[in-house]
Amino acid sequence: MATYGYRCDVDGPVDVKLPIGTAPATIACPNCGEPAARVFTAPMLGLADRRRLAAIEHGEKSRDEPDVVSAPAGAPRRQTRMAPPNPAFARLPRPLT
Numbered sequence: 681m682a683t684y685g686y687r688c689d690v691d692g693p694v695d696v697k698l699p700i701g702t703a704p705a706t707i708a709c710p711n712c713g714e715p716a717a718r719v720f721t722a723p724m725l726g727l728a729d730r731r732r733l734a735a736i737e738h739g740e741k742s743r744d745e746p747d748v749v750s751a752p753a754g755a756p757r758r759q760t761r762m763a764p765p766n767p768a769f770a771r772l773p774r775p776l777t
């Protein structure tokens with residue numbers, strides 16, 4: 681169910697709960713029965729989670745203007761440690777010079 685806004689000439693703004701996608705352009709006012717036209721309002725973004733909104737906004741921005749980076753985000757780069765040399769390699773024959 682979603683809440684749709686209508687404006688009745690007699691009662692003013694009226695909210696009606698209807699299944700999503702089924703809101704007609706006009707309804708009979710639930711208070712007086714007069715025809716009430718649908719009113720479109722901004723979505724209630726103030727009630728949404730700010731971090732989720734920021735993530736959505738960043739995702740939409742990165743489609744057209746992706747951030748240019750020179751290194752992966754996160755941990756700073758550090759040298760990869762080599763495995764310690766195998767002592768058995770010291771016993772192998774050396775090439776002749």
Ligand SMILES: [Zn+2]
Pocket residue numbers: 688689690691692709710711712713714
């Ligand atoms: Zn009314």
